[in-house]
Amino acid sequence: MLHATAPDGARIGFDTAGAGEPLVLLAGQANSRHWWDWIRADFSASYTTIAIDCLGTGTSDSPSHAEWGTRRFARDVMAVLDELGVGRAHVYGTSMGGRVAQWVAADHPDRVGALVLGCTTGGGAGAVPADPDALRPLSVAGTAGEALIALMVGPQWRWGHPGPLPVLGDDGMTERARREHRRASARHDAWDALPGIVAPTLVLHGTDDELSPAENGSRLAARIPGAQLYLIEGARHAYFLERREQASAAVLRFLAAHPLTRF
Template identity: 75%
Template sequence: MRTDRSGSGRHATAQDGARIGFEARGTGEPLVLLAGQANSRRWWDPVRADFASSYTTITFDYLGTGSSDGPKGAEWSTRRFARDVIAVLDELGVTRAHVYGTSMGGRVAQWLALDHPHRVGALVLGCTSGGGDGTVPTDPDVIRALNTDTGTRREALTDLMVGPHRRWSHTGPLNLLGDASMSDHARRAHRRASAAHDAWAALPTIGRPTLVLHGTADRLTPPGNGVRLAERIPGAQLRLFGGARHAYFLERRQEASAAVLAFLASHTMTPA
């Protein structure tokens, strides 16, 4: 599969008529990259090149972020976001794609594999949880730090994402702290959608090859969540990154991207 590398955005239409912005770059088998809560497709900017030389990378803007619509009457849930991904794949004419989701994107990816298994090749779940009874809860002190004023919250979130070394050695913007263009309504809706995620009971029915990735120093989504996911999904592989925080894919970029690429290469898709 070949796509325009210019990065110009396009739109798909969701079941409720909402316009969903997306972008396809690269060459090869399609790979959907799913961002974290309250973030647009820009979440993947720092590492997207790692995959675009081997795969057609597909990123999209969740409802309420980037160039997507944000209607107040819409359904906001990780399961709904998964249906929006299907709308994007349909618009592109893609019958099946590998899926790599991080944080809330990993929760969306679970529903893709559960509700639309024939559309998913290999599945990669990073820094995420299965929800429900399988959740290892976040420390209340972390939650309190994220419920403070904007400046303090931003600093707390930055510290949860990456450690001091990553901040000192990379001075560019950190596109992981939320889409600044979001409305307060959309931001709250994303928070509720992610918190309400519960695929735990259904996870044992995932039949796609699965790799679970997690940083051992992740305080936002404690690493026990990754361990439980890997135990819950039949045949899942687990890779932990010692000392890495929530954004393990930045802190340990070389290792993390290599692990994903090796896993995907071992699960080349046959025609649907």
């Protein structure tokens, strides 16, 4: 396990796997790098994957004095790339990781090759909120875990994949860190910055995503110049698990079409 040091002194954990052009992997809210465990091999076969523990998760620090927010988390990504001596990398972020990835591309355009944004939103004026009825079961004691699973994946896929899923949160987080992640995700607003993103961008979204309605993907793709939209029919929030073969193939095709050597 490796660590980089953020400007405020916080240690940011990460690891690398594979060989080839660097590809940063950014996980969803309140999840560590293990969010990617089930599909990481799809990318490590062709790329040097860099999976990062966002502040407060995994082996990263959870300091009480820290600034928390998606834009700050993007600066932590820069600290990791600097630690590795990586000048430019592709970036793939899903859910809150997609929010972070937007700031990486907007604030550090010279450091990003291709950008992939999954099941996420630009926030601000362009965000489409989830239906409160879809989220209500998450607050019911005793059923919240199953409710979250149902938002992530459909029952047929779940039946064929019993056992713990890697996208249900980091059990090692403090309650304060969980609150900060919720606030960071909810307050994300890169809407005005999106038109300035110059990286080739692919936006993926499941059509049956109730946690982040699919309209968010459409609006995000329309807001970023030249972005491509790839909707995955019938998939929920964790489209990359439910439709692994389809989704990973789409990302790999996009990355192959935009090698770092072209920039």
